[in-house]
Amino acid sequence: MKYGFLKILELEFGIYLKEQETEKIELAEKCIEIYDSVEEFYKATGWKRDNPESANLE
Incomplete structure (x- = not known):
């Protein structure tokens, strides 16, 4: 886990x-x-509602 997380940070x-x-x-x-x-x-962030251009992405 730690190695993967460090790679994501990089x-x-x-x-x-x-x-x-x-x-x-x-x-x-x-x-x-x-x-x-x-x-x-x-659902957690409400981001979809604020950015309708991304609402149609699957």
Whole structure:
């Protein structure tokens, strides 16, 4: 899990942390919400309603 999360931080956010930087990794984990699906994200955030151009995407 930790390696995959570090890779996500690098690829998606340009944040490079070493496995030894546990405090920073834990802080990053608390700041990121992971959803199981796009629909779950839309429901939790209301984003779909605010961005009708994405409403037709599957």
